[in-house]
Amino acid sequence: MMQKVYFDHNATTAIDKKVLGVMMPYLEMQQGNPTSQHSFGRHARTAIEEAREQVALAIHAHPTEVIFTSGGTEANNMIVHGAAIKNPQSTLVRSNIEHPCVARPMEALTRQGWHHDLLKVNHDGVLTDEAYKNINVNNVSLISVMLANNETGAIQEMSTLSHFAKEKKALSHTDAVQAFGKMDVRFDELQIDAMTLSSHKIYGPQGVGALILNKRSDIEPLIYGGGQEKNLRSGTENIAAIVGFGKACELISESFKETSLLTRELQITLELHLKELGAVIFSEKVKRLSNTTFFAFKNIEGSTLLTALDKKGFAIASGSACSSVNKEPSHVLLAMGIDEDLARGALRISFGNQNTLNDVKTFIETIKKELQTLKQLTAIAA
Amino acid sequence: MERKPIYLDYSATTPIDPRVAEKMIPYITEHFGNPASRSHSFGWTAEKAVEEAREEVAKLVNADPREIVWTSGATESNNLAIKGASHFYSTKGKHVLTIATEHKAVIDAVRELEREGFTATYLEPEPNGLVDLEKFKKAIRPDTVLASVMLVNNEIGVIQDIEALGNICREEKVIFHVDAAQATGKVDIDLEKLPVDLMSFSAHKTYGPKGIGALYVRRKPRIRIEAQMHGGGHERGMRSGTLATHQIVGMGEAFRIARLEMKSENDRIRILRDKLLQGLQSIEEVYVNGDLKHRIPHNLNISFNYVEGESLIMAVKDIAVSSGSACTSASLEPSYVLRALGRSDELAHSSIRFSIGRFTTEADVDFTIQLLKDKIQKLRELSPLWEMFKDGIDISKVEWAAH
Numbered sequence: 001m002m003q004k005v006y007f008d009h010n011a012t013t014a015i016d017k018k019v020l021g022v023m024m025p026y027l028e029m030q031q032g033n034p035t036s037q038h039s040f041g042r043h044a045r046t047a048i049e050e051a052r053e054q055v056a057l058a059i060h061a062h063p064t065e066v067i068f069t070s071g072g073t074e075a076n077n078m079i080v081h082g083a084a085i086k087n088p089q090s091t092l093v094r095s096n097i098e099h100p101c102v103a104r105p106m107e108a109l110t111r112q113g114w115h116h117d118l119l120k121v122n123h124d125g126v127l128t129d130e131a132y133k134n135i136n137v138n139n140v141s142l143i144s145v146m147l148a149n150n151e152t153g154a155i156q157e158m159s160t161l162s163h164f165a166k167e168k169k170a171l172s173h174t175d176a177v178q179a180f181g182k183m184d185v186r187f188d189e190l191q192i193d194a195m196t197l198s199s200h201k202i203y204g205p206q207g208v209g210a211l212i213l214n215k216r217s218d219i220e221p222l223i224y225g226g227g228q229e230k231n232l233r234s235g236t237e238n239i240a241a242i243v244g245f246g247k248a249c250e251l252i253s254e255s256f257k258e259t260s261l262l263t264r265e266l267q268i269t270l271e272l273h274l275k276e277l278g279a280v281i282f283s284e285k286v287k288r289l290s291n292t293t294f295f296a297f298k299n300i301e302g303s304t305l306l307t308a309l310d311k312k313g314f315a316i317a318s319g320s321a322c323s324s325v326n327k328e329p330s331h332v333l334l335a336m337g338i339d340e341d342l343a344r345g346a347l348r349i350s351f352g353n354q355n356t357l358n359d360v361k362t363f364i365e366t367i368k369k370e371l372q373t374l375k376q377l378t379a380i381a382a
Numbered sequence: 383m384e385r386k387p388i389y390l391d392y393s394a395t396t397p398i399d400p401r402v403a404e405k406m407i408p409y410i411t412e413h414f415g416n417p418a419s420r421s422h423s424f425g426w427t428a429e430k431a432v433e434e435a436r437e438e439v440a441k442l443v444n445a446d447p448r449e450i451v452w453t454s455g456a457t458e459s460n461n462l463a464i465k466g467a468s469h470f471y472s473t474k475g476k477h478v479l480t481i482a483t484e485h486k487a488v489i490d491a492v493r494e495l496e497r498e499g500f501t502a503t504y505l506e507p508e509p510n511g512l513v514d515l516e517k518f519k520k521a522i523r524p525d526t527v528l529a530s531v532m533l534v535n536n537e538i539g540v541i542q543d544i545e546a547l548g549n550i551c552r553e554e555k556v557i558f559h560v561d562a563a564q565a566t567g568k569v570d571i572d573l574e575k576l577p578v579d580l581m582s583f584s585a586h587k588t589y590g591p592k593g594i595g596a597l598y599v600r601r602k603p604r605i606r607i608e609a610q611m612h613g614g615g616h617e618r619g620m621r622s623g624t625l626a627t628h629q630i631v632g633m634g635e636a637f638r639i640a641r642l643e644m645k646s647e648n649d650r651i652r653i654l655r656d657k658l659l660q661g662l663q664s665i666e667e668v669y670v671n672g673d674l675k676h677r678i679p680h681n682l683n684i685s686f687n688y689v690e691g692e693s694l695i696m697a698v699k700d701i702a703v704s705s706g707s708a709c710t711s712a713s714l715e716p717s718y719v720l721r722a723l724g725r726s727d728e729l730a731h732s733s734i735r736f737s738i739g740r741f742t743t744e745a746d747v748d749f750t751i752q753l754l755k756d757k758i759q760k761l762r763e764l765s766p767l768w769e770m771f772k773d774g775i776d777i778s779k780v781e782w783a784a785h
Binding site for chain 2 (some may be wrong): 004006009011012013015016017020027028029030031032033035036037039069070072074076077101104105107108205206207208209222223224226227233235236237238240303307310314316318
């Protein structure tokens with residue numbers, strides 16, 4: 001069988017063996033419910049608190065600011081819902097390239113009496129000061145702008161968000177799911193109130209994430225019950241996954257600089273060749289994650305190329321994994337004002353710590369051949 | 383080194399069955415794809431595993447796999463069912479009916495609805511923990527939109543007559559939600575026959591991993607719920623968020639094993655529980671909480687009279703048990719479930735929930751009986767109340783001097 005090359009790290013990552021190592025005892029041995037008072041329960045509780053410290057350390061936050069959730073989607077829903085419920089009828093503001101798990105809960109709230117306003121990115125996929133100036137509403141409860149976009153990798157300026165939120169007396173939130181582990185993320189320096197993290201994008205297990213919430217911020221829970229996580233998130237803690245997430249945070253803060261250098265090199269090589277082949281690279285001119293390349297060829301059907309590349313052993317994505325279920329062109333590209341036909345052809349490559357320069361070279365050889373075949377087919381059809 | 387206590391707290395959480403762990407691990411290491419990735423085989427492999435697990439969960443409760451929605455656990459399932467259905471059908475009415483002895487996740491979800499403007503009834507069960515059908519029927523109002531009753535109680539293990547309660551809900555056109563977190567693998571559940579619209583499940587109470595659960599949402603007649611988590615539109619829009627493939631696989635395997643082994647396991651556990659009951663009943667002044675007939679064999683909840691609650695728990699630390707529901711045992715309030723049965727605060731405080739499971743042995747039970755006999759005797763030797771009782775003084779009639 002052909003060796004598989006995985007270029008879809010923004011969708012999910014393979015778990016680090018060391019992470020699995022710390023999780024195994026929690027999967028294989030007798031474990032208590034962390035809320036139980038007997039020694040089984042107390043051991044589980046200690047493990048969770050250690051993981052909380054590891055997460056906090058990796059992003060320069062205080063352990064009491066870490067709320068474990070079932071993942072990034074829940075953390076994003078939690079901050080949107082939680083901030084909104086505190087301020088009935090208020091306005092929720094977000095950029096127009098947010099992940100659906102920020103956008104959809106805001107839209108749902110508009111059906112229940114809240115308002116919704118958008119910060120619009122420019123052609124390069126970033127928010128300028130002008131975008132903020134266009135927001136004229138008051139009574140804003142939350143402003144959410146993602147740190148790095150999952151499709152283009154474009155990085156947003158957080159100080160503008162922070163200033164604007166303070167001016168509006170609103171909570172500021174950033175979805176740092178894609179940024180964390182790929183760039184230096186320091187919660188204490190960003191001057192924002194809340195931040196979302198996910199474990200499975202940083203070589204940790206799926207099914208766990210966190211909302212980082214500074215102590216001054218007051219929100220309502222999304223899930224009610226036993227009162228875990230200081231009453232903000234009820235439900236028996238997912239110990240194995242939480243312990244794994246903690247370890248993944250510790251490992252990534254040691255390795256992200258090195259990995260970024262590696263992926264930057266791969267990215268430069270890849271993009272050089274893609275451009276030679278005539279590709280358009282989105283958000284090319286702006287500050288961007290070193291592992292992400294979002295590109296398209298004019299007049300080439302994205303899904304056809306994707307299937308062909310998968311057959312040759314390359315796992316890549318068209319737009320975000322979550323929306324690859326539907327055939328709509330990327331909402332991020334449309335928000336950037338990219339032509340719909342070009343957007344439909346968009347493919348995303350996202351590197352990770354196991355990829356090599358050799359992977360990139362064989363990929364370029366493969367895509368060259370596939371493009372030729374596709375062009376011949378189109379020529380015949382014409 | 384601290385000696386490991388004997389684990390008799392299976393209702394708080396169960397260990398993962400080694401067979402379940404074995405099945406999960408390849409999905410952590412090799413098949414790590416995102417099940418929503420449709421563009422490559424990593425995603426397809428994960429998606430296939432997710433769908434196989436969905437079938438296993440459906441099979442245990444005789445449902446259609448398309449009726450199973452993955453969640454992060456029973457707490458989320460209960461929140462999704464109760465808030466989701468009540469919101470969706472709120473034009474019909476804004477009253478919710480539940481039972482005072484439900485799990486916190488149900489009670490607190492209903493309380494949240496109250497804050498949003500709904501009204502709620504928390505019906506008291508009978509002293510044996512069971513719901514009276516007539517009282518239940520009377521508690522339904524024209525504006526009742528949803529009723530929520532747990533199949534098996536987490537503290538006292540009693541089994542409610544879900545079929546009869548469901549039939550009442552059908553007659554009254556009320557949506558019926560059942561929290562079955564404590565029931566899977568312990569009682570037969572046939573959703574083709576049971577008149578239930580929504581049912582919550584948990585993996586970690588049935589030898590699966592923590593952090594995964596499911597909600598059954600009936601298709602015929604179709605029940606609609608408003609999502610509580612929005613995003614990528616996973617789970618047909620009812621619950622967004624990347625699915626943790628290994629956890630789902632674990633839940634599927636745990637439920638498959640439960641389906642195959644439930645009968646023989648229940649027989650074995652019943653023998654152990656009856657032995658434990660017999661042994662403990664040889665101690666004077668002990669009271670079983672909850673009906674013994676309509677009860678899962680795994681649970682025994684006993685109040686030890688004339689013993690102080692905190693000292694009791696300290697005295698039996700060689701066994702891992704609960705003094706109330708695990709989720710509330712951090713608080714020193716007496717169990718609200720036992721109080722709803724009419725137990726005094728003192729009796730509620732001095733109660734222990736023993737929950738027996740797959741890896742409990744007869745030796746564990748023998749040890750527990752002897753431990754309790756010894757410790758209760760010692761504690762009572764120190765208790766002036768016990769002395770008064772022995773002298774024939776009715777303590778409830780004693781007027782204590784105020785200090």
